[in-house]
Amino acid sequence: xxxxxxxxxxxxxxxxxxxxxxxxxxxxxxxxxxxxxxxxxxxxxxxxxxxxxxxxxxxxxxxxxxxxxxxxxxxxxxxxxxxxxxxxxxxxxxxxxxxxxxxxxxxxxxxxxxxxxxxxxxxxxxxxxxxxxxxxxxxxxxxxxxxxxxxxxxxxxx
Numbered sequence: 001x002x003x004x005x006x007x008x009x010x011x012x013x014x015x016x017x018x019x020x021x022x023x024x025x026x027x028x029x030x031x032x033x034x035x036x037x038x039x040x041x042x043x044x045x046x047x048x049x050x051x052x053x054x055x056x057x058x059x060x061x062x063x064x065x066x067x068x069x070x071x072x073x074x075x076x077x078x079x080x081x082x083x084x085x086x087x088x089x090x091x092x093x094x095x096x097x098x099x100x101x102x103x104x105x106x107x108x109x110x111x112x113x114x115x116x117x118x119x120x121x122x123x124x125x126x127x128x129x130x131x132x133x134x135x136x137x138x139x140x141x142x143x144x145x146x147x148x149x150x151x152x153x154x155x156x157x158x
Contacts, residue, residue: 029060086124102117103120
């Protein structure tokens with residue numbers, strides 16, 4: 001069986017599918033959500049129909065399939081607000097790395113669609129990685145300059 005179609009066993013006789021969702025499963029998930037959206041235990045009902053874990057089903061719908069998600073790039077204002085919520089000491093306890101809370105706050109100010117916690121987290125983490133790379137390159141530049149200066153001093157002293 002291909003790795004993306006792997007099945008794993010939860011309990012005796014209860015096999016739950018894992019791996020990527022197919023287009024058919026996505027369509028079925030959307031349809032099942034429409035039918036059961038008003039029920040308290042909707043994710044468990046839908047998961048049972050799809051033979052998937054309910055947390056996986058919920059995550060798939062909430063972060064990828066929900067029609068209210070705005071999938072466009074973050075605006076400059078949204079990026080500034082994320083940066084502020086992540087770095088401003090006034091917000092640290094309430095918002096620092098709390099992606100669902102930040103996504104809710106950003107979505108309140110929007111006229112269309114909502115932002116997902118994954119969109120917010122991915123923006124922040126990619127920004128952090130880029131900053132680390134930039135700092136690492138600066139350190140290497142300073143190191144090279146320092147080495148060149150030392151070599152010049154050694155040559156001059158000889």
